[in-house]
Structures are given as structure tokens and as C-alpha cells.
Amino acid sequence: MAMIIDEQVATNLYFDKNFNSQAVKLLPGEYYVTDKDILLVTVLGSCVAACIRDCYSGIGGMNHFMLPDGGGDVSNPLNASARYGTYAMEILINQLLKLGARRGNLEAKVFGGGNVLDGLTIANIGQRNADFVLKFLQTEKIRVVAQDLIDIFPRKVYFFPKNNKVLVKKLRNLHGTTISQREKDYRQRLDKVNSGGEVELFS
Amino acid sequence: MAKTILAVDDSASIRQMVTFTLKGAGYEVIEAVDGQDALDKANIHKVNLVLTDINMPRIDGLKLLELLRKLTHYKTVPILMLTTESSDEIKAKGRAAGATGWLVKPFDPKRLLEVIGKVIG
Numbered sequence: 001m002a003m004i005i006d007e008q009v010a011t012n013l014y015f016d017k018n019f020n021s022q023a024v025k026l027l028p029g030e031y032y033v034t035d036k037d038i039l040l041v042t043v044l045g046s047c048v049a050a051c052i053r054d055c056y057s058g059i060g061g062m063n064h065f066m067l068p069d070g071g072g073d074v075s076n077p078l079n080a081s082a083r084y085g086t087y088a089m090e091i092l093i094n095q096l097l098k099l100g101a102r103r104g105n106l107e108a109k110v111f112g113g114g115n116v117l118d119g120l121t122i123a124n125i126g127q128r129n130a131d132f133v134l135k136f137l138q139t140e141k142i143r144v145v146a147q148d149l150i151d152i153f154p155r156k157v158y159f160f161p162k163n164n165k166v167l168v169k170k171l172r173n174l175h176g177t178t179i180s181q182r183e184k185d186y187r188q189r190l191d192k193v194n195s196g197g198e199v200e201l202f203s
Numbered sequence: 204m205a206k207t208i209l210a211v212d213d214s215a216s217i218r219q220m221v222t223f224t225l226k227g228a229g230y231e232v233i234e235a236v237d238g239q240d241a242l243d244k245a246n247i248h249k250v251n252l253v254l255t256d257i258n259m260p261r262i263d264g265l266k267l268l269e270l271l272r273k274l275t276h277y278k279t280v281p282i283l284m285l286t287t288e289s290s291d292e293i294k295a296k297g298r299a300a301g302a303t304g305w306l307v308k309p310f311d312p313k314r315l316l317e318v319i320g321k322v323i324g
Contacts, residue, residue: 200304
């Protein structure tokens with residue numbers, strides 16, 4: 001049976017004293033959706049995060065992902081990278097719809113794709129992730145209402161889905177060792193597993 | 204004559220990938236954006252196979268499956284579910300409603316074509 005690249009629900013819940021709010025911290029490969037007034041936080045290097053919300057109900061969510069190396073052109077719809085990226089985005093959108101969001105009401109804010117990873121085989125990996133997320137949202141006709149992409153710094157993103165506020169802090173003085181290591185580990189996980197899900201015939 | 208597949212998904216990106224895969228293998232493809240759209244098109248075009256997502260607005264994939272199985276032409280036509288859902292519980296519901304098979308996303312184009320070849324080849 002093929003191994004599945006499985007996007008995981010973020011489980012790191014804490015109380016953020018600075019914002020006096022319940023918060024969820026997302027790591028690479030995680031997503032979280034909510035209809036509550038809570039804070040979603042993540043730190044991005046070359047990964048991207050899509051903050052998507054229903055602009056009427058305030059149901060919102062965030063993911064944090066990067067594309068695996070599909071060894072080819074991401075604009076080719078059958079490229080393994082594009083298929084995985086589409087999957088990561090679809091998981092987030094499906095969970096929002098299950099919570100009651102309406103597809104036609106969705107709008108997005110996208111962040112990350114910084115050129116901050118050293119020693120990786122793919123040049124401009126952040127650019128590639130950023131290009132993918134913008135193209136995906138355009139195809140899905142989900143309006144991008146804010147973006148802060150590419151550049152050379154890691155970012156810390158604070159998303160308040162209920163009131164549609166996002167704060168982005170560029171981590172100019174951070175060397176980014178932990179961020180880079182986390183993203184490298186995530187990337188290695190992505191590159192090792194098969195990008196196809198399981199198949200079962202009933203008859 | 205090329206066999207026709209009805210590909211149902213509310214995601215334009217997924218429809219694009221699936222259609223690209225199926226047309227590349229010589230199938231005719233009709234796209235539908237949700238269960239209601241699929242039902243309308245299934246009534247007009249008597250397709251050879253239905254490939255459907257589950258989580259969709261208006262009519263979801265499981266309801267579509269139930270409704271199609273009530274139509275004379277679709278009692279025996281293979282209906283494959285292509286979905287992010289992988290729990291045993293929801294699979295059991297699909298199986299009970301008459302699904303032919305279950306493919307969990309992200310889909311692998313080669314494996315999708317293998318499965319389709321098996322059921323309508």
C-alpha cells in the first residue's frame with residue numbers, strides 16, 4: 001500500500017499572553033480551521049501559509065505547507081508537486097466547508113515563500129511555493145485580499161479569523177536555524193513518501 | 204468509440220488535473236461542479252463511468268451516488284469516489300450506497316487510470 005502524505009490538524013494549543021487569546025501554533029504540514037475567536041500562529045521560511053475565511057461567517061483556517069520536489073514544471077497539472085499542493089489546499093478548504101463556510105464567500109491572505117533555506121537542491125523554492133498558491137487560488141476563483149510573499153526573511157504570521165486581522169512580523173534578526181531545520185525535515189518527509197493515496201475496489 | 208467519464212468535483216484545480224489525465228488516456232470527459240450539476244448531466248449523457256468527489260455544495264458525492272443508483276442507466280455503471288475522506292466509516296457508507304471503488308487523494312494519475320481500466324476496460 002502506498003504511503004500517504006497526510007496533512008495533519010495542528011494540535012499545539014496554548015494561551016497567548018501578548019494577545020490575551022487562545023491560540024494554535026501550526027507547524028509545517030499542519031492546518032487548522034475554526035469558527036471560534038482564536039488566534040492562529042505560524043512561522044514561515046520558504047513554506048507558504050494560506051489564511052482563508054468566509055467573509056460573512058468568519059469561519060476561517062490556515063495551513064502551512066511547501067511543495068515537494070516533483071522534478072518538473074509545477075504548471076503541469078500532473079506534476080507530483082502540483083498534485084500535493086492542490087491536496088494541501090483542498091484539505092483546508094474542505095474542512096472550512098464542513099464547518100459551514102460557503103465556497104463563494106471565501107477570501108484568502110497568503111504569506112511566506114521567503115528565500116531562506118540553505119543547501120536545498122531547488123533554487124527559488126520559496127518563489128515556487130508562492131507561485132503555486134497564487135495560481136491555485138486564481139484557478140479556484142478565491143479572491144486574494146492580502147499577500148506578503150517571497151523576500152529573504154522568515155515571517156511570523158498571526159491570523160485572527162473571526163475579525164479578519166493578520167499581523168506579519170518579519171524576523172530580520174533571526175538566523176532561522178530552527179525554522180530552516182523544521183522545513184528541511186518536512187521537505188525530507190515529503191520527498192520520501194509516495195504522493196498517491198490508497199485505492200480500494202469494492203467489487 | 205471513446206468511453207465517456209463524468210468527472211465531478213467542486214475544485215476547478217482537481218477537475219483540471221483529472222480531465223488532463225483522462226483525456227490523455229483517450230477518454231471523453233464531461234465535467235460537473237457539484238452533485239446537482241452531475242445529476243443534470245448524467246440524465247442528458249449516458250456516461251460509462253462516474254468519478255466523484257464527496258465534499259461538495261448542493262448535493263454531495265454520497266447523495267449523488269444514492270440518486271444515480273436509482274436511475275435505470277446508472278444501476279450498473281461504475282461509480283468511483285475520489286476524495287480526501289479515508290475513514291472506514293465513510294467508506295462503509297459509500298460501499299453500502301453502491302460505490303464501485305474508493306480512491307483517496309492526492310490521486311496518482313497512473314493508479315487512477317489502472318483502476319478505471321479495470322472497471323470499464
